[in-house]
Amino acid sequence: MALEHAILVSLLEKPGSGYELARRFERSIGYFWTATHQQIYRVLKRMEADGRLDVREVPQQGRPDKKEYSVAALGRTALSQWLHEPIEPESVRHDLAVKIRGAAFDDPAALIREVERHHRAHTDRLAHYLAxxxxxxxxAGAPATPDAGRELQHVVLRGGIAYERMTLAWLDDVLATLHRIRSER
Amino acid sequence: MALEHAILVSLLEKPGSGYELARRFERSIGYFWTATHQQIYRVLKRMEADGRLDVREVPQQGRPDKKEYSVAALGRTALSQWLHEPIEPESVRHDLAVKIRGAAFDDPAALIREVERHHRAHTDRLAHYLAxxxxxxxxAGAPATPDAGRELQHVVLRGGIAYERMTLAWLDDVLATLHRIRSER
DNA sequence: CTTGTATATGAAACGAGTTGCATAGCAGGA
DNA sequence: TCCTGCTATGCAACTCGTTTCATATACAAG
Structure with a gap:
C-alpha cells in the first residue's frame, strides 16, 4: 500500500491537512499518484491511530478550522523501512488498449472519436506539466542550484512529461492505424 | 470494470478456459492488463451466470478436463455498449516515483540498486515484446497483409514497446540524477 | 436572504484486487 | 512409491479504491 507512503513523503516535504493533501494529489503528487479525499481522510485517521502521524488543531479565520498532520518518528521509520524493500516493477492497465483490441469486433469509426478525446486530454496534461x-x-524564479529534494521532484516530473509525450505519439499511431483500417473497408 | 471487457475481447479473439485466459494475461493481454487466476475464475463464473458467456465441458486426455468459455450474444452486446461509452484517460500510479521523492529523506545510494533492478526488469520486458x-x-512467418484484428493487436503492442523504451530512458535519467546527488554530498 | 462556491471533514456501501489456502488429475523421475 | 511439477478449478478473508451521501463554516453575488 503505497498511498500511506506517498502521504508520508508529501507530509515530510510539508505538513498539511487532509484537504491540502487532496489538492496536492491533484497537482504535483498527482503526476504519479492519485487519491480522493475520502481515501486520504481514512488513511490519515488510521495512521494517526497507529502513531505514525501527529495531529494539531489549527484555528483559522475566514474558513473552517483544520487538522494539520505531520510525520511522527514512527512514520519516518516506517517510510525508511519501505524505501529499503524492493518493489515489483509496476504492470500496466490500459482501458483504452482493451477498447482498441475490441474495435476488431465493432465499428472502428466510433473509436476514433474516443482516441481523439484522449489525445486532447493528454495534450492538456502535457501543457500543465510543462507549465x-x-x-x-x-x-526565472527557480533556484540556480537546487537541493537534492528539488532535483528528485524534477526528475519525477520529467518522467511525467516523457510519459505524456510517448502517449501522444502512440495515440497518433493508433489514429493512423484506425484510419487505414477504415479506408480499407 | 474493464476486466470483464478484457475477457470478452480475449474470448472473442479465441474461446478458452479460465486457465488458458490466465496464461494469456501473462502474455499478450498482459501487455496492457494483468489479472490473476482467482480474479478470472470469479468473473467467468459471474459472467456465465449473467448469460454473457457460454460454457462447454471439454474432456481431455493426459490432463484434467476443462471448461471452455465462449462469448454469448448478451456478452457481445455488453461489449459493444461499453465500447461506445467514453472512459477517463487513465491516471498513473508509480510506486517507484514515490520512492524517488522519498529518497530526499533517506539514503539515495540504496535507491540506486532498486532503480537498476527496475531497469533490468524493463529491459527484459522490452526484449520480450520485441521478440x-x-x-x-x-x-517471416507473419502474414503480409494482416486483417484489422491483427493490425489492432500490433498497434497495442507497439504501445507497450514505446512505453518500455520511454521508461528505460527515464530510468537512465533517474540514475544520472541520483549519481549526481550522491557525488555532491 | 437565498444561492453558489470554496474550505474542511467524515460515514457507509459497494466493487475490485490481493493473498493464502485447498483440491484434484496426470506425468515423469528418483 | 513418493515427490515434484504442470494442468485445472475454486473458496475465504482481507485490503484497497470508488461512489454516494452528509455535515458545517464562511464569503460573495444576486
Missing part, C-alpha cells in the same frame, strides 16, 4: 516545470524548475 | 513483435507481426 509546472517552467514555474518550479527551469524558469 | 513477440518479430514472431507475430514483422517476422
Amino acid at each position: 509546472g516545470e517552467l514555474r518550479d524548475f527551469t524558469g | 513477440g513483435e518479430l514472431r507475430d507481426f514483422t517476422g
